[in-house]
Structures are given as C-alpha cells and as structure tokens.
Amino acid sequence: SVTVTNVNGCVNTDNMLVTVHPLPVAEAGAEQTICYGQSVTLTASGGIIYLWSNGNNFAGITVTPAITSGYTVTVTDNKGCVNTDSVTVTVNLLPIPFAGNDTAICNGSEITLQASGGTVYQWSPTTGLSNPFISNPVTNLSVITTYTVTVTDENNCSATDYITISINPLPVAEA
Numbered sequence: 001s002v003t004v005t006n007v008n009g010c011v012n013t014d015n016m017l018v019t020v021h022p023l024p025v026a027e028a029g030a031e032q033t034i035c036y037g038q039s040v041t042l043t044a045s046g047g048i049i050y051l052w053s054n055g056n057n058f059a060g061i062t063v064t065p066a067i068t069s070g071y072t073v074t075v076t077d078n079k080g081c082v083n084t085d086s087v088t089v090t091v092n093l094l095p096i097p098f099a100g101n102d103t104a105i106c107n108g109s110e111i112t113l114q115a116s117g118g119t120v121y122q123w124s125p126t127t128g129l130s131n132p133f134i135s136n137p138v139t140n141l142s143v144i145t146t147y148t149v150t151v152t153d154e155n156n157c158s159a160t161d162y163i164t165i166s167i168n169p170l171p172v173a174e175a
Contacts, residue, residue: 026075028087035157036094039064042087047075065089075148097151099163107167110140118151141165 003013024046032040043060044050050059054070063071072086105111109151115121115135123132124147130138139147146164 007066021077021079021081023081023083024077026073026074026083026085028071028073028085031088031090033090033092033155035155036066037064039088042071042073043088044073044075044085045114046079046083046085049076050074051076054093063097067091071142085159092153092155092157094151094157094159095151096166097149097159099147099149099161100162104166104168107142108140111159111165112136112138113149115151117159117161118153120152122150122152124148124150138171139140139165141167143167145154 001015003011005011005101027045029043029045032042039062041060041062041140042052044052044060048098049075050056052061054063054071061071063069068088068090069081070086070088072084074082074084074160077114091175096116097115099115100113103111113123113129113136119153121133121135123129123137125145126132127148128139128141135169139145143163144160144166148160148162150158150160
C-alpha cells in the first residue's frame with residue numbers, strides 16, 4: 001500500500017498485491033557410488049527446466065566420471081522460481097588382479113594357481129580346477145590352457161587377469 005500527497009495537499013492511496021511463491025524443491029537424486037569406468041544416471045526433479053553443472057539440460061543425465069565428482073542441478077519451476085541441489089558420484093578404483101606368471105608343467109602334474117588383488121575370485125574355464133571360486137585352486141592339465149581370473153574387491157569392483165599353463169611332454173624313457 002502506498003499513500004501519495006501532492007504539492008496541493010491532495011492525497012491518494014493505491015494497493016498492490018505481491019505474491020511470493022515458494023522456491024521449488026530441487027532434487028539432484030541420491031548420492032551414487034560406482035567403479036572406475038562405469039556410468040550412472042542422475043535424475044533431477046522439482047521443476048520443469050533443468051540445467052546441470054556439466055551443461056546438460058535434461059532431468060536425467062548419464063555421467064562416467066574418472067574421479068569422485070560433484071554435480072549441481074539448477075531447477076526452475078513453472079513460476080520462474082529457481083533452486084539448486086547437488087549430488088556426489090564416488091568413483092572406486094578397480095582392484096589390481098594378478099593371476100601369476102605364465103608357466104609350464106609336466107604332462108600329468110598338478111599346479112596350484114595363486115591369484116591376488118581382491119576378496120572374491122572366479123576362475124574360467126573351470127575345467128580341471130579343484131574349486132573355481134577360491135584364489136588358489138589346484139589344476140591337473142594335459143593340454144595348454146589359459147585361465148582367466150575375475151577378482152572382485154570389497155567395493156564390488158572387478159577386474160581380470162590371465163595365466164597360461166603350458167604342458168611339457170614327458171620324456172621318452174627306454175630301458
């Protein structure tokens with residue numbers, strides 16, 4: 001409300017209604033954790049126009065950060081009101097698997113494989129292995145074989161390594 005008096009002493013009043021809209025409830029989504037090399041979709045809500053700190057202007061964006069990164073979204077509602085929210089994508093490094101050095105054994109001999117780098121192991125192929133789900137299975141081979149071990153760490157991130165077992169023939173023995 002405003003009251004105005006002019007130089008002649010005349011007075012007039014005018015009123016104006018000002019409506020204050022609440023800010024939109026900007027939501028960038030839940031914090032995310034991924035393994036190095038993976039992608040994750042971030043989904044914003046709370047408005048009709050979205051602008052992410054990486055320049056994307058969709059509600060949902062897919063990101064593949066190489067390191068732990070923060071993303072901020074600016075949300076605009078249908079009344080032109082603006083608010084922001086942020087989300088962090090934590091990037092866990094991959095384990096460093098080691099299946100051992102390539103080696104050769106005599107035909108019919110056993111060898112204990114020895115992988116390292118994680119907490120869960122899975123060997124492939126499983127042929128000839130005493131247990132494909134441990135770090136150190138025993139194998140008895142008669143043909144050259146390349147084993148792959150997938151190593152998973154405590155963050156549920158996985159990587160693979162390979163080992164080739166060659167087979168040396170037994171000598172010909174003559175008496």
